[in-house]
Amino acid sequence: MGAKQQPTYPDAEALSSAVARLRTMPPLVFAGECDELTAKMAAVTRGEAFLLQGGDCAETFDGVTADNVRNKLRTLLQMAVVLTYAGSVPVVKLGRLAGQYAKPRSSDMETRTVDGQDITLPAYRGDAVNGFDFTPESRIPDPQRLLDVYNASAATLNLVRAFVTGGYADLRQVHTWNTDFVKSSPAGQRYEATAHDIDKALAFMEAIGADPDELRRVDFYSSHEALLMEYEHAMTRVDSRTQGSYNVSGHFVWIGERTRDLDGAHVEYFRHLRNPIGCKLGPTATADDALALAAKLNPQNEPGRLTFITRFGADKVRDGLPGLVEKVTAEGVQVAWVCDPMHGNTFTSSTGYKTRRFDDVIDEVQGFFDVHRGLGTWPGGILVEMTGDDVTECIGGGEELDEQGLAHRYESVVDPRLNRVQSIELAYLVAEMLRDQQA
Ligand SMILES: O=C[C@H](O)[C@H](O)COP(=O)(O)O
Numbered sequence: 493m494g495a496k497q498q499p500t501y502p503d504a505e506a507l508s509s510a511v512a513r514l515r516t517m518p519p520l521v522f523a524g525e526c527d528e529l530t531a532k533m534a535a536v537t538r539g540e541a542f543l544l545q546g547g548d549c550a551e552t553f554d555g556v557t558a559d560n561v562r563n564k565l566r567t568l569l570q571m572a573v574v575l576t577y578a579g580s581v582p583v584v585k586l587g588r589l590a591g592q593y594a595k596p597r598s599s600d601m602e603t604r605t606v607d608g609q610d611i612t613l614p615a616y617r618g619d620a621v622n623g624f625d626f627t628p629e630s631r632i633p634d635p636q637r638l639l640d641v642y643n644a645s646a647a648t649l650n651l652v653r654a655f656v657t658g659g660y661a662d663l664r665q666v667h668t669w670n671t672d673f674v675k676s677s678p679a680g681q682r683y684e685a686t687a688h689d690i691d692k693a694l695a696f697m698e699a700i701g702a703d704p705d706e707l708r709r710v711d712f713y714s715s716h717e718a719l720l721m722e723y724e725h726a727m728t729r730v731d732s733r734t735q736g737s738y739n740v741s742g743h744f745v746w747i748g749e750r751t752r753d754l755d756g757a758h759v760e761y762f763r764h765l766r767n768p769i770g771c772k773l774g775p776t777a778t779a780d781d782a783l784a785l786a787a788k789l790n791p792q793n794e795p796g797r798l799t800f801i802t803r804f805g806a807d808k809v810r811d812g813l814p815g816l817v818e819k820v821t822a823e824g825v826q827v828a829w830v831c832d833p834m835h836g837n838t839f840t841s842s843t844g845y846k847t848r849r850f851d852d853v854i855d856e857v858q859g860f861f862d863v864h865r866g867l868g869t870w871p872g873g874i875l876v877e878m879t880g881d882d883v884t885e886c887i888g889g890g891e892e893l894d895e896q897g898l899a900h901r902y903e904s905v906v907d908p909r910l911n912r913v914q915s916i917e918l919a920y921l922v923a924e925m926l927r928d929q930q931a
């Protein structure tokens with residue numbers, strides 16, 4: 493079976509030369525860091541830690557700016573602080589960034605009405621493949637973009653690494669992350685109170701002479717859907733320490749809902765990787781599918797290697813998820829369960845925007861927690877599409893954004909993201925669910 497969701501490049505020679513160049517490029521991540529993340533994901537699997545995975549639906553090359561990267565990271569750090577402090581659980585921090593440039597699409601073509609005429613062009617598949625502009629030239633897959641992905645990912649990761657180790661992520665900075673528009677919102681004010689409590693705890697630690705390194709820096713990892721075979725293969729290298737194969741374009745990579753066929757090219761590729769990996773499971777996945785995927789992707793049943801990211805939708809999670817979790821657990825399969833409350837809850841607003849309701853997102857996460865609580869298993873984390881900016885892409889939340897409001901600042905090129913206030917609100921709600929889970 494050929495790989496699904498791949499672009500058809502018109503210029504085979506240009507593709508070979510881009511791939512040949514990519515093969516010579518240095519790794520973006522070190523295999524040892526991937527192993528470190530596997531160990532952290534093993535803690536998630538055992539119920540000792542919680543995964544926060546977040547970032548844009550689709551990164552764009554234009555979005556690689558200092559402000560954009562800092563805002564996203566800042567929001568993720570705020571969310572992590574809320575989950576750690578209010579949820580009383582160690583949080584594994586994983587950006588959906590520095591590589592999230594390729595998108596699977598429901599349809600190969602897109603039709604728009606331009607000047608009263610229906611025009612059909614190839615769908616936008618992410619900046620890794622073609623341009624977002626609705627013109628025939630822009631929509632042609634261009635292999636040079638694969639090198640642009642490498643460069644954009646390198647620039648993003650470089651800045652993230654500088655921020656998380658160079659003082660920006662120092663826990664003593666909890667207040668300074670809470671700036672501008674967020675500060676005046678109820679979620680921002682609640683965060684301010686949490687930050688104040690943390691300050692007091694830090695002052696106490698200082699007074700007793702404790703000064704652990706963990707306060708000054710955080711471990712932060714990168715992830716993306718490994719969709720484009722040409723890119724992912726070119727970025728796969730044999731580790732000189734262990735002779736294992738690692739995808740060195742990100743610490744954690746996942747298989748999407750549309751490409752998780754047991755006999756498909758993506759599963760075949762992933763089974764050879766030593767990175768920690770994820771696999772999406774949507775409402776059509778059966779318990780037997782999950783077991784077969786686990787057997788193929790993690791034959792040694794190694795904890796931390798495999799994460800199932802479930803994305804059923806708020807209306808299906810309570811009926812669909814228990815059967816999966818129950819059977820997989822009964823078979824002794826070691827897997828971290830993570831909830832993606834975004835991809836089962838998308839619809840088009842009356843004003844024509846692809847959107848999600850904040851309440852549906854929360855409802856799916858609550859359903860996910862309820863199912864795990866009922867079965868005595870651990871709800872291991874969340875994967876969210878979010879941004880650090882004040883965009884208007886998802887409906888609801890404390891600011892009560894409505895369908896009319898979407899037009900104000902809708903910037904996503906594919907799916908709607910939670911804005912910064914909604915992301916912090918979500919973190920508080922999930923922290924409460926975590927507390928209930930542990931009660
Ligand atoms: O984030 C992912 C999207 O849901 C996926 O790429 C499909 O989007 P589409 O249904 O608009 O093609």
Ligand SMILES: C=C(OP(=O)(O)O)C(=O)O
Pocket residue numbers: 549596717747748749750772803832835
């Ligand atoms: C496309 C995505 O999700 P899914 O594969 O679950 O549809 C995604 O996470 O970007």
